[in-house]
Amino acid sequence: xxxPEAPTRPKRRTGRIIGLTILGLVIIVLGIxxxxxxxxxxxxxxLPSKAERYLSGTPDREKAxxxxxxxxxxxxxxQGVSVYVLPFGDTNRNVVVxxxxxxxxxxxxKSRGTDPVKSITxxxxxxxxxxIDRAAVIYxxxxxxxxxxxxxxxxxxxxxxxxxxxxxxLMEKVELRVGDPPAALALLQRMK
Amino acid sequence: MKKTLVVMAxxxxxxxxxxxxxxxxxxxxxxxxxxxxxxxxxxxEEGQPTFGAGTRFVAGEALGVGTTGDxxxxxxxxxxxxxxxxxxxxxxxxxxxxxLYAGDSVTVDVLPHYDQATKLRPGDWSYRNERxxxxxxxxxxxxxxxxxxxxxxxxxxxxxxxxxxxxxEYLRMLKQRQQTFERFxxxxxxxxxxxxxxxxxxxxxxxxxxxQLTKDNNYLLLKQQADTNAVRGQ
Numbered sequence: 209x210x211x212p213e214a215p216t217r218p219k220r221r222t223g224r225i226i227g228l229t230i231l232g233l234v235i236i237v238l239g240i241x242x243x244x245x246x247x248x249x250x251x252x253x254x255l256p257s258k259a260e261r262y263l264s265g266t267p268d269r270e271k272a273x274x275x276x277x278x279x280x281x282x283x284x285x286x287q288g289v290s291v292y293v294l295p296f297g298d299t300n301r302n303v304v305v306x307x308x309x310x311x312x313x314x315x316x317x318k319s320r321g322t323d324p325v326k327s328i329t330x331x332x333x334x335x336x337x338x339x340i341d342r343a344a345v346i347y348x349x350x351x352x353x354x355x356x357x358x359x360x361x362x363x364x365x366x367x368x369x370x371x372x373x374x375x376x377x378l379m380e381k382v383e384l385r386v387g388d389p390p391a392a393l394a395l396l397q398r399m400k
Numbered sequence: 401m402k403k404t405l406v407v408m409a410x411x412x413x414x415x416x417x418x419x420x421x422x423x424x425x426x427x428x429x430x431x432x433x434x435x436x437x438x439x440x441x442x443x444x445e446e447g448q449p450t451f452g453a454g455t456r457f458v459a460g461e462a463l464g465v466g467t468t469g470d471x472x473x474x475x476x477x478x479x480x481x482x483x484x485x486x487x488x489x490x491x492x493x494x495x496x497x498x499x500l501y502a503g504d505s506v507t508v509d510v511l512p513h514y515d516q517a518t519k520l521r522p523g524d525w526s527y528r529n530e531r532x533x534x535x536x537x538x539x540x541x542x543x544x545x546x547x548x549x550x551x552x553x554x555x556x557x558x559x560x561x562x563x564x565x566x567x568x569e570y571l572r573m574l575k576q577r578q579q580t581f582e583r584f585x586x587x588x589x590x591x592x593x594x595x596x597x598x599x600x601x602x603x604x605x606x607x608x609x610x611x612q613l614t615k616d617n618n619y620l621l622l623k624q625q626a627d628t629n630a631v632r633g634q
Contacts, residue, residue, distance in 0.1 A: 257475075257478050257481065258471060258474040258475040258478060259474075259475045259476070259478040259479045259480075259481065259482045260481070260482055261475070262471065262472070262475040263475055263476075263479055263482045264482070264521070264522075264523035264524075265523055265524070265560075265564070266523070266524045266525050266526050266560070266561075266572075266573070267486060267524070268572070290483065290487065292479075292483050292486060294479075294482070295564065295569070296472055296475065298563055298564050298565060299564075300566065301472065303472065303475070303476050303479070305476065305479045305482075305483050307480075307483055316429070323428050324428065324429060325428050325429060325432060326428075341472070342472055342473070342476050343476075344476035344477060344479050346479065346480050346483070348480075354480045357477050357478075357479070357480060358477070359473055359476040359477045375431075375432070375435055376435060376438075376439055379432065379435045379436045379438075379439045379440075380439050380440075382436055383469075383473050383477055384436055384440075384477075385477050385478075387480070
């Protein structure tokens with residue numbers, strides 16, 4: 209006589225193996241998803257970000273120098289301010305990136321009564337005249353950490369400066385990202 | 401993506417702070433931040449957070465569509481790391497430049513900095529142009545090897561500039577090479593130091609290329625001058 213359990217053993221083992229395989233696959237998929245979600249490969253430099261893919265060309269230092277001078281003439285504090293004009297991939301388009309770096313001495317408080325938004329808008333208008341299609345502004349805190357970055361097409365800034373766009377319509381064109389929310393909050397509290 | 405997600409939390413957390421802010425230049429920034437939150441449906445007109453927006457953000461991010469809507473916008477808003485690398489590369493190149501113009505050892509004091517700059521920004525032709533000229537100024541490797549290495553760098557710079565498919569980019573690259581050559585020769589003359597013949601020979605080739613491209617007669621004159629200098633130095 210044979211025992212009734214004997215033939216079921218391999219089935220159980222097979223079921224366990226299948227179950228563990230599925231569980232393992234789920235864990236792997238979730239792990240990969242989490243890594244991609246938090247852009248770990250890009251942050252570790254394993255995969256290039258879109259910025260690295262498209263903004264790897266040679267900066268136009270002459271245009272950047274002209275724009276920096278324009279900012280200075282507008283009364284905007286230029287200590288800790290860096291301006292970069294970069295070609296966008298292999299296209300005719302260009303992007304200007306303005307870095308306001310508090311760790312290098314940038315201080316909104318030194319704007320001598322000038323409206324910082326107006327100064328930056330003027331820079332964007334000048335940039336558009338130079339054939340620059342998009343502007344980005346990055347703010348870094350005293351530790352050099354990137355707090356906020358915003359971007360807007362320069363033609364929107366031109367339309368705004370000419371009164372064809374309202375504040376609200378301009379803001380619709382603006383994209384914003386925050387790198388460090390607690391630090392950005394602390395900055396705003398200091399501004400009070 | 402993470403940044404787009406956390407912007408929700410920030411704007412929501414900012415509401416009481418924003419409302420409490422007083423006057424000043426910064427008030428304008430705060431006004432725009434509040435307006436941005438409203439038009440992007442992060443808060444309502446009264447400044448209260450709208451959680452529907454949060455759901456959309458999360459869903460968008462989960463589906464991998466958490467972008468500004470176009471590649472250019474995504475690249476621009478994420479440019480922080482790129483400009484940080486540019487700054488690092490520029491600092492390295494500046495060290496190389498200073499050492500080159502001071503007449504320091506090219507092998508020890510100049511090339512390592514340009515190597516680092518090109519490593520940080522491999523798509524930037526300006527550092528290849530400058531390193532190429534540094535090779536021509538290097539007495540340690542002999543004229544033949546100097547020219548070989550310099551031309552390799554110049555060819556790479558040319559390939560990078562031509563990759564854009566725009567003539568003006570190619571011309572911009574050649575003009576940057578011209579400025580670097582002229583500054584190098586100028587600094588050498590200032591120190592009354594001898595300029596290696598191969599520098600003038602390569603400078604002559606460059607002026608010829610610029611003439612072919614622009615048909616500007618000034619480049620012919622500059623080429624003649626470079627040729628004369630090369631012969632005089634032999």
